[in-house]
Amino acid sequence: MEPRSASPRRGCVPWRGLLLTASLLALWPPLVTAQLTIEPVPPNAAEGQNVVLKAHNQPPNAELYRWYKGETAEESHRLAAFSASSKQSIPGPAHSGRETIQEDGSLFFQNVTVNDTGVYTLDILDRDFASKRASGRFQVFEPVTQPSIQASNTTVTEQQSVVLTCHSTDPGITIRWLFNEQSLPLTTRTKLSKNNSTLSIDPVRREDSGEYRCEVSNPVSSMKSNPLRLDVNYDPTQSSSDLSPGAIAGIVVGVVAGVALIAALAYFLYSRKTGGASNQRDLTEHKPSASSHSPEISRDDAPNEMDEVSYTSLKFNAAQPKNSAPVPLTSVATETVYSEVKKK
Known part of the structure; x- marks a missing residue:
């Protein structure tokens, strides 16, 4: 036998289905016609x-x-x-x-x-x-027409300024600048006017020398101006070094160190030279006098030492007969003989 509660549950099922269907229809978005x-x-x-x-x-x-x-x-x-x-x-x-x-x-x-x-x-x-x-x-x-370019000066010196102007009568154009047939890179020294028709370079440098063009364009066409040559001359009163302060300091330190090294080397060579001359003088001063009467032999114990030469003088009186009368001292004939003795 079925429980009594089963019958009410079966009777509720259709109503729940209808409620679910109505809810889905209410939430379903209406068909939207594509907009013209x-x-x-x-x-x-x-x-x-x-x-x-x-x-x-x-x-x-x-x-x-x-x-x-x-x-x-x-x-x-x-x-x-x-x-x-x-x-x-x-x-x-x-x-x-x-x-x-x-x-x-x-x-x-x-x-x-x-x-x-x-x-x-x-x-x-x-x-x-x-x-x-x-x-x-x-x-x-309308297709654009060819623009023209004008410069305040085509030959300038370093650190001066120059202004280039692009002239065009076409409306609704865009202006672009070219340097040596490449798009001009902007730096802190280059400035463009609001519509790019004027290019200012201040100060100029030698790397700014070259050909300049301006190009005008609209969405359907473009035209370039004839090239304008800008020459930048060297200014000897201005330093053109682009080295950073650190690089300059490094160069200075290197130069000072090099000078100090050269000075030390020169001092070393000079000291060596003067020291050799002093040793030579000491050797000369230690030589025995030429007027010494007794020979002196020096023993050299050090190997490979230089030979030392000594000079000894000997005096001989001429022989006289025994029975002869004494001869005055001043009349005695003398002869000096020098001998050379080498010490090894």
């Missing part, structure tokens, strides 16, 4: 090009396409209208003969001019007479 948009192709065009304002997310039951110049759907600004059912196009008051509405509702521009720049609006009417509207914009540019 306009895409200009290209958004920036040069004079003489063709432009298409492409329509996206058109309603499937569209019946009438109407294009207007401007942000409002005023009849006086209507370019053309196109019927989807009859495939017929009806020109409007603002039609110039160069605008065509395509079957998908896009607007085709032929041979655009600068005056065609602006906003365009598409209004779509479906079979239920519901209207959808969207706008798009494109811009037409």
Whole structure:
């Protein structure tokens, strides 16, 4: 037998399912219809090009396409209208003969001019007479003309200043500076004006010598000026050293150390030379006198010592007969003999 509580539980199940279904339906987001948009192709065009304002997310039951110049759907600004059912196009008051509405509702521009720049609006009417509207914009540019460049001085000396100016009559341009055919790197010495038309270098250095150009451009074209040569002369009164203080201090210390080393070497050589001369004088002073009467032999115990030469003088009196009369001392003949004795 089933418990009594089983029957009530079975009766509650359908009601819970209905409540869950209702909750999901309440939370489910409603279907959102894709918004009508306009895409200009290209958004920036040069004079003489063709432009298409492409329509996206058109309603499937569209019946009438109407294009207007401007942000409002005023009849006086209507370019053309196109019927989807009859495939017929009806020109409007603002039609110039160069605008065509395509079957998908896009607007085709032929041979655009600068005056065609602006906003365009598409209004779509479906079979239920519901209207959808969207706008798009494109811009037409003239090709830029060649700019010219002018300098305050083309030959300057180091530490002076120079100003370069780029001249152009084209509107809506961007200016870029070139140095030796490369984009000019900006430093603390180079400054550009707000619109980049003026380049100032202060102070100039010799590495600033070279060719300068300015380039003007817009979204559809660009042109470079003729090169201008800037010459920077050397200024002998100015130091052109780019060494850091630490490098300069290192060089000074190295020079001082080198001078001290050379001085020490010179002193060593001088001391050695003077010491050798003193030793030679000592050897000379120790030689025995030439007038010594007794020979003296010196023993040399040190090996490899230099030979020492001594001179000894001997005096002999001439022999006389015994019986002869004494001869005065002053008349005695003497003879001096020098002998050389080597000590080893």
